[in-house]
Amino acid sequence: MPSAEPAPRPRVAIVGRPNVGKSTLFNRLVGRRHAIVDDTPGVTRDVREAPAQLGDLAFTLLDTAGWETAGGEVLEARMRRFTERAIEGADAVLFLIDARAGVVPMDEAFARWLRRRADKVVLVANKCEGRAGTTGLGEAHALGLGQPVPVSAEHGEGLSDLHEALSRHIAPMPDEPEPDPDAVIEEVDPSRPLLLAIVGRPNVGKSTLLNRLVGEERVLTGPEAGITRDAIRVEWAWQGRPVRLVDTAGMRRRSRIDEKLETAAVADTLDTIRLADVVVVVLDAENMLEKQDLAVAGHVIEEGRALVLAVNKTDLLAPDRGLATRAWKKLSDRLEASFAQVRDVPTVGVSALTGRGVDRLMPAVFETYAIWNKRVPTPKLNRWLREVEALHPPPLAKGRRIRLRFMSQIKTRPPAFVLSASQADELGDDYTRFLLNRLRADFGLPGVPIRLTLRRPKNPFANRAPKR
Secondary structure, eight states: OOOOOOOOOOEEEEEOSTTSSHHHHHHHHHTSOOSOOOSSTTOOOSOEEEEEEETTEEEEEEEOOOOOOOOTTSHHHHHHHHHHHHHHTOSEEEEEEETTTOOOHHHHHHHHHHGGGGGGEEEEEEOOSTTTTHHHHHHHGGGSSOSOEEOBTTTTBTHHHHHHHHTTTSOOOOOOOOOOTTSOOOOOOOOOOEEEEEEESTTSSHHHHHHHHHTSOOSOOOSSTTOOOSOEEEEEEETTEEEEEEEOOOOOOGGGOOOHHHHHHHHHHHHHHHHOSEEEEEEETTSOSOHHHHHHHHHHHHTTOEEEEEEEOGGGTTTOHHHHHHHHHHHHHHHHHHOTTSOSOOEEEOOTTTOTTGGGHHHHHHHHHHHHTOOOOHHHHHHHHHHHHHHSOOOEETTEEOOEEEEEEEETTTTEEEEEETTGGGSOHHHHHHHHHHHHHHTTOTTSOOEEEEEOOOOTTTTOOOOO
16 A cells, blocks of 8 residues: 655744844754845845754744834735745744844734734744843743743754743654564655756746746745845645745846845855756846846756746737747847757746746746656667768868767766767867757757767777787
């Protein structure tokens, strides 16, 4: 019988006003640097989540934006609504205050709102290293949320007390059963979530596209450029296939980046690209393939990731057929000129705002992912090599024809090949490019990077001692 699905982990939200150390505590409990941390208030804007563990307590931890008192539709008010929604869906809430600064009016306002949910709130006084937080720790009792837990997220102090307080709200992990030596071991499904990164310039609609794909508002959106700072991961499934969507910060030209926070956000995006399986580069239909778009797509190709282009805001082109034709022609010409080494990159026109064309994006993603994982059998590859060599012989080098001896695929993700050839250093870029283009066309490898390494065969007599 198939094994039962594991029970979902309890959810624990970290909340508090801006700059009290929520992201620092998040990183401490997750065990690595997931969230951008800075002294500037309001760094975190979306709700970021990751698996965490504290002793025998395993849970999904949520890092939230700083709670603000703003109302209406301004960015701070939208951030607050996301935080409140995270609180409502959480099994336990860690309410952080800055013990060094003491209790301030915003803490008191937030505490009044939280007292209606006091049965799942743990009051945490952060920055209590040494004697620095003594005054604030005393003031925290007046918030009416029980005994405050003194911790120092930066230095890892007080975590045992936090474990004791949190264990009143969530159950410890069950003990692992002893394995039955007579039991039949079933094959474990090796499938894992496809890691899909959504990248592009600021304000091209990356977050709106993610929300449209999952069918609900999972990340913060709005007309303001640069809302997303951290890379936000969202677990999802498309037609039963697990997908980990990652919304990233907008990438501007390096010469325009003048803030430390933006530099950290772009570094986070570059790390996300490096670890992704497929990267969707989102373009603005009204201004396609600017220099920065080309730089972002070029970086994806250099990292060997599978690339899909999503042209967003196509609804703005729809009323003017002439404008739409010129825009798509411009895109085609620039792709051909800029990415000759990666031909036929899949391009999907979408409108994240209206949903038009979005249903075509994921089929293109999975098709490209399959190509990125493709393996060509060695016998088939070498039969192909003989045919290519006969139809288009390699160039001469030092008066002798270069011989193509053997070829094999050494890895996938992306497809990488090794070619053994006499005088390999003399084969030349033109012939190498010809081989890559034929590989792509003959074995159905459009739109993904291909690596080709040239090697000279070993000389079997090189290390033989001369006869005396």
